[in-house]
Amino acid sequence: MTRLDQQFTFLAEAEKLKSVTRATPIHDASRPENSGEHSWSLALYALTLAEQAPEGVSIDRVIRMLLLHDLVEIDVGDVPIHSKGGTAHGAEDILKAEAAAAERIFGLLPGDQGAAMLALWQEFEANETPDAIFAKSLDRVQPVLLNHQSGGGSWIDYDVSFTQLEERIGTKIARGAPAVWDWVRDRVEGWFAARS
Numbered sequence: 480m481t482r483l484d485q486q487f488t489f490l491a492e493a494e495k496l497k498s499v500t501r502a503t504p505i506h507d508a509s510r511p512e513n514s515g516e517h518s519w520s521l522a523l524y525a526l527t528l529a530e531q532a533p534e535g536v537s538i539d540r541v542i543r544m545l546l547l548h549d550l551v552e553i554d555v556g557d558v559p560i561h562s563k564g565g566t567a568h569g570a571e572d573i574l575k576a577e578a579a580a581a582e583r584i585f586g587l588l589p590g591d592q593g594a595a596m597l598a599l600w601q602e603f604e605a606n607e608t609p610d611a612i613f614a615k616s617l618d619r620v621q622p623v624l625l626n627h628q629s630g631g632g633s634w635i636d637y638d639v640s641f642t643q644l645e646e647r648i649g650t651k652i653a654r655g656a657p658a659v660w661d662w663v664r665d666r667v668e669g670w671f672a673a674r675s
Contacts, residue, residue: 482589489587492553499552502559502636503622508629514549514557517621521545524617531656532613544603544614547596554580560622561637565647577604609655616655619648620663627667631674641671 480488497515505512522542529538549557555576560568567573585597602608606615623644626632634644644667653660 485587485589486592489584489593492584492587493550495553496550499549499557501557501622502562502633503625504629504632506625506628508632512625514552518546518549520621521548521614521617524621525614528617528656528659531659533609533655536609536613540599540610541614541617544599544611545617547600548603548614548618550584550600551577551580553584559633559637560619560647561633561639561643565643612655614655616652616659619652620656620659623648623652623663623667627670631670634671641668644671 494515496518497513499514501512501514501517503512503517504510505516522545525538525541525545532538532541555573558568558573562568563570581597581600585593585600587593588596603611603614606612622633626634633639645664649660649664652663
């Protein structure tokens with residue numbers, strides 16, 4: 480295979496992300512979001528909210544991470560953060576399956592390009608560098624806003640309380656984008672209060 484053959488093989492595989500259904504509905508609650516839409520939304524979030532990033536964060540790298548971060552769902556599917564009482568998302572078997580998927584999918588690319596994308600995916604997953612921490616914060620905030628816009632979405636499906644939302648998601652958003660979490664928290668807390 481030529482380099483171009485490998486690149487187009489990878490791109491054809493990446494198209495499958497559009498078929499992965501997520502737990503979160505789109506804004507009008509008419510249907511579930513797919514993972515391709517989620518990745519595109521996050522790239523736009525990063526571009527728009529770049530001024531919320533801590534000093535030294537490379538928005539270019541953040542956008543690249545966000546475009547790649549869910550490609551593993553082609554093999555593993557979406558693992559909702561609130562499923563199994565909030566424990567499924569970080570389960571060891573899921574993490575292993577995602578790592579294997581990353582090796583397979585990025586392995587479709589020419590060696591140098593695949594290794595660079597795999598390293599970026601691994602950096603995002605490790606959530607230790609400033610770029611990854613900010614990217615992960617945006618990954619957490621977008622579904623919160625979709626659930627709020629759609630009248631509760633997966634919060635209703637998984638019987639999520641505001642305390643659970645804050646523990647599972649809010650703390651992660653605040654770690655990389657504290658002002659963003661403050662803004663979001665002010666808006667979504669009332670939804671939960673109205674239901675209790």
